[in-house]
Amino acid sequence: MSFLSDKKGEHEAACEKAIQSGDAGRARMHAAKAAEFCFALARQSTGPVAASYVKTAEGWLEIAEKLKTAKLPKAQQPGGDVGKAAEPAAGAAAAGSEFEVAEIPSVSFDDIAGMASAKATIMEMIVYPMREPEKARAMKLKPGGGVILYGPPGNGKTMFGKAIAHEINAPFFYASGAQLRSKWHGESEQNLSRLLKAAQAHPVAVLFLDEIDGLLPRRTASSSVVDNRIVTQFLADVGGFRESENALLILGATNEPWSIDEAVFRTGRFDEKIYIGLPDAEARDALFAKAFDGVSCAADVDLASVAQSLDGYTGSDIVGIAKKARQAAFRRSIEQGADPQVTKEDVEAALRAIPSSVTPALVARYEKFNRERFQ
Ligand SMILES: Nc1ncnc2c1ncn2[C@@H]1O[C@H](COP(=O)(O)OP(=O)(O)O)[C@@H](O)[C@H]1O
Ligand SMILES: [Mg+2]
Numbered sequence: 001m002s003f004l005s006d007k008k009g010e011h012e013a014a015c016e017k018a019i020q021s022g023d024a025g026r027a028r029m030h031a032a033k034a035a036e037f038c039f040a041l042a043r044q045s046t047g048p049v050a051a052s053y054v055k056t057a058e059g060w061l062e063i064a065e066k067l068k069t070a071k072l073p074k075a076q077q078p079g080g081d082v083g084k085a086a087e088p089a090a091g092a093a094a095a096g097s098e099f100e101v102a103e104i105p106s107v108s109f110d111d112i113a114g115m116a117s118a119k120a121t122i123m124e125m126i127v128y129p130m131r132e133p134e135k136a137r138a139m140k141l142k143p144g145g146g147v148i149l150y151g152p153p154g155n156g157k158t159m160f161g162k163a164i165a166h167e168i169n170a171p172f173f174y175a176s177g178a179q180l181r182s183k184w185h186g187e188s189e190q191n192l193s194r195l196l197k198a199a200q201a202h203p204v205a206v207l208f209l210d211e212i213d214g215l216l217p218r219r220t221a222s223s224s225v226v227d228n229r230i231v232t233q234f235l236a237d238v239g240g241f242r243e244s245e246n247a248l249l250i251l252g253a254t255n256e257p258w259s260i261d262e263a264v265f266r267t268g269r270f271d272e273k274i275y276i277g278l279p280d281a282e283a284r285d286a287l288f289a290k291a292f293d294g295v296s297c298a299a300d301v302d303l304a305s306v307a308q309s310l311d312g313y314t315g316s317d318i319v320g321i322a323k324k325a326r327q328a329a330f331r332r333s334i335e336q337g338a339d340p341q342v343t344k345e346d347v348e349a350a351l352r353a354i355p356s357s358v359t360p361a362l363v364a365r366y367e368k369f370n371r372e373r374f375q
Contacts (some may be wrong), residue, residue, distance in 0.1 A: 004044065008037035015063070015255065016026055016263055017234045028067035031232075033061035043078055063232055102171035105162035113290065113315065118274045120323075126249050130168045130204065143204075143245040145240060148212070148268035150257040151366060152358045154316030157253040157276050158210065164249065173199045173207045191316070192230065196237050196248075203344070203347055204247045212252035213259040220320065221326030222284040231261050238269045254265025258369055265373075275370055278313050281308060286317060292320030296341040308345055312363070313356045324350035 015322060017037035018027035038057030042050045090256035109119055129143035135142065149157045165172035168199040173195060180191055191319040192215070216231050238250060252270060254260060264270065279287060288307040297303070310318055333340035 002041075002044075004041050008034055008041060011037060011211065012060075015060075016232060016235055019067075019232065021315070023375045024067050028064045031060045031064035031067060037305050041271055046226045071072065071264050086159075102173045102202075104169060105166045105172050107159060108166045111290075112160060113286035115156065115160065115276065118149075118160065118276060121272055121274060126164070126247070127167050130247060142247070144249050145272070146250045146252065147251045147272040147274060148257070148260075148265075148270045148311070149251055149274050149276050151253045151255070151276035152278065152314060152362060154314035154357060155276050155278060156315050156329045158208070160276065161208040161253065164251070168206070168247075168249075170204040170206050170247075170249075171199075171202055172204060174210065175208075176335050177212050177216070178212040180215055192234060193237050199248055200246050202246065205249070205250060207250045209250065209252045211254060213254045213256045216252075216261045216264050218259055218261045219263075222285065231263060232308075235263060235269060257373070262321075275366065277366065278312065278358070281311070283315070284308065284310050284313075284318060287318045288322060291319060292326075292342070295326060298343045300339055300344045301342060302349060306351070310356075312360065313360070315360055317354055317357050321347075321354045324353055 011030045013029035015027050015034060017296055018030060035057045036055045042053035042057065045053060069356075112119070125145060126143045126149070129141050149160065151157065161174075162172055175192075180195075194208065199207040216234060219231060232299060250270075252264075257273075265273070283308040284303060288303045292303055307318070310321070313321075325342050328346040328349060329340045329342040332338075332346075
């Protein structure tokens with residue numbers, strides 16, 4: 001790293017820090033300085049590298065311009081007040097735009113197999129403070145905050161987000177990073193702000209940002225100007241909701257935690273990082289038990305031992321296998337005009353048809369990430 005890019009990085013980081021602490025003047029100065037060093041880097045380079053530095057510089061100038069008028073929230077002091085946020089939103093919210101459709105989901109914690117420690121964390125962080133506002137206030141605890149849910153696809157991150165909203169009777173706002181980005185190219189950060197505001201219109205809300213790695217990708221020396229703007233704006237906006245009286249829970253979900261910009265983790269916007277891994281033995285049992293609850297199975301179908309054999313499968317693989325077996329039994333009953341019943345062969349055929357959708361190497365990558373980043 002050269003002197004110039006070191007300086008660029010220093011000012012970028014200082015700008016973020018200033019935004020975080022609510023100091024718009026200082027943030028603006030650092031944004032302008034970051035732009036200055038980007039221009040200097042551009043002058044040292046040629047071709048596409050130079051062009052990308054110029055773009056990044058222009059992005060920082062825009063941020064500096066924005067910071068002239070932006071009202072930044074003051075940094076949250078430890079031990080805020082619970083405020084008036086304790087009343088759960090009554091009824092579902094009206095649909096505003098395609099990103100603001102919010103209703104109270106019907107899936108609950110009981111529908112989710114396993115995830116005992118994830119559920120406990122969320123109960124403590126948001127569900128109990130919401131159910132027992134007086135006690136929470138007495139302990140100077142404010143419900144809500146930011147949580148990153150990460151882990152291999154198909155293990156219930158989205159489902160868990162919905163269930164949290166259900167447990168606190170709150171509308172569920174959903175947007176995926178890719179959606180926000182591609183649809184609103186060049187306007188992603190405004191759109192994100194708009195979404196945050198829509199959620200904040202409710203006393204209690206859950207905002208689920210799926211694929212946040214796509215929204216807040218790790219920035220590099222020559223990151224696109226859009227990336228820089230979005231990350232910076234996001235940090236400022238998310239700082240804002242901590243200030244408000246509302247109980248807003250922001251859930252950021254990702255299959256690729258290693259692709260997220262470091263600042264998102266570093267700046268304390270997301271207090272909790274919850275790993276949603278493959279279902280353990282107990283959860284696999286519960287998934288199978290639920291999938292075959294009330295379903296007629298032949299005497300030789302041993303659900304418990306099949307569930308145990310599915311170590312290394314995702315929750316959605318397991319749900320898929322059960323469904324395939326039920327479908328086979330249904331099809332046969334139509335053909336034969338008999339009562340439907342799942343046989344051992346139906347289950348075995350489903351197991352052959354649906355292999356595990358994750359590799360041991362991928363699972364190992366998450367485990368490595370857990371060890372190195374969040375311990
Ligand atoms: N722990 C679980 N409990 C119940 N169902 C699960 C669980 N994990 C996965 N599933 C099933 O898999 C589907 C996909 O899960 P999803 O929430 O979309 O996963 P992710 O968001 O992690 O990719 C769910 O709709 C559900 O049917
Ligand atoms: Mg999902």
